[in-house]
Amino acid sequence: MASPVAVSDPARVEALTLALSSVASRIAAIAQSTPPRLVAVSKLKPASDIQALYASAGHRHFGENYVQELVDKAAQLPDDIQWHFIGSLQSNKCATLASIPNLFAVETVDAVKKARKLNDARIEQWEKLNVFIQVNTSGEESKSGVAPGKETVEVARYIVNDCPRLKLLGLMTIGSIARSHAAAEGEQNEDFTALLDTKQLVESELGVDSLELSMGMSQDFEDAIKQGSTNVRVGSVIFGARPPRKSAQII
Numbered sequence: 001m002a003s004p005v006a007v008s009d010p011a012r013v014e015a016l017t018l019a020l021s022s023v024a025s026r027i028a029a030i031a032q033s034t035p036p037r038l039v040a041v042s043k044l045k046p047a048s049d050i051q052a053l054y055a056s057a058g059h060r061h062f063g064e065n066y067v068q069e070l071v072d073k074a075a076q077l078p079d080d081i082q083w084h085f086i087g088s089l090q091s092n093k094c095a096t097l098a099s100i101p102n103l104f105a106v107e108t109v110d111a112v113k114k115a116r117k118l119n120d121a122r123i124e125q126w127e128k129l130n131v132f133i134q135v136n137t138s139g140e141e142s143k144s145g146v147a148p149g150k151e152t153v154e155v156a157r158y159i160v161n162d163c164p165r166l167k168l169l170g171l172m173t174i175g176s177i178a179r180s181h182a183a184a185e186g187e188q189n190e191d192f193t194a195l196l197d198t199k200q201l202v203e204s205e206l207g208v209d210s211l212e213l214s215m216g217m218s219q220d221f222e223d224a225i226k227q228g229s230t231n232v233r234v235g236s237v238i239f240g241a242r243p244p245r246k247s248a249q250i251i
């Protein structure tokens with residue numbers, strides 16, 4: 001049995017609940033019809049923070065970046081939490097990830113080989129595992145992701161045709177901070193535009209429709225929604241600044 005999750009003090013529960021509801025209202029104020037899914041990014045934050053939002057706000061979608069941290073949290077927290085893996089994806093961790101029953105989506109698939117490993121490890125009787133293809137819309141070398149255009153189409157085609165245990169949910173980008181700042185001055189964010197263009201290309205090449213767009217974080221989720229995001233990943237404006245990875249007390 002996993003040890004019970006520590007209970008947050010009431011002040012922390014209240015602060016988290018207020019921060020989440022403030023983000024939810026900002027989203028509702030912009031969303032056209034169906035509001036995008038709000039993924040609360042809980043990396044390096046204690047399981048008690050997640051438990052607090054689960055119980056007091058009824059929140060279910062949480063995002064994590066590190067495989068071992070996700071495995072540990074998933075084992076301790078309620079099994080109807082819908083986890084999103086949003087961290088850098090390594091081939092040798094794909095099987096571990098796919099074996100988390102309530103993993104809702106892997107948002108960072110950036111190679112055919114990793115899609116194959118996720119597919120092969122996903123148990124047939126379980127629900128299909130949702131995946132997003134991570135697209136490197138900014139072309140920065142430090143960012144992972146598939147190049148927009150033809151390369152993204154090829155990975156998408158592989159998932160749709162050869163991965164029966166996966167469901168291609170959409171495309172994801174992290175984007176560059178500089179572009180997010182430029183967009184804050186009233187311009188369109190080029191990363192978000194590039195992701196939308198790539199989605200339209202994939203849809204027409206593969207004859208699929210209604211792919212999702214995962215884009216927007218604490219600093220730019222409102223702009224991302226204006227440009228068509230259906231899945232925003234918001235961490236620090238809900239949970240506060242993150243500790244350095246080494247000193248995090250996550251469990």
Ligand SMILES: *Cc1c(COP(=O)(O)O)cnc(C)c1O
Nearest residue numbers: 041086217218219233234235236
């Ligand atoms: C950490 C992280 C986020 C959340 O970032 P904030 O700026 O804290 O909202 C979103 N997406 C990815 C891929 C991340 O790694």
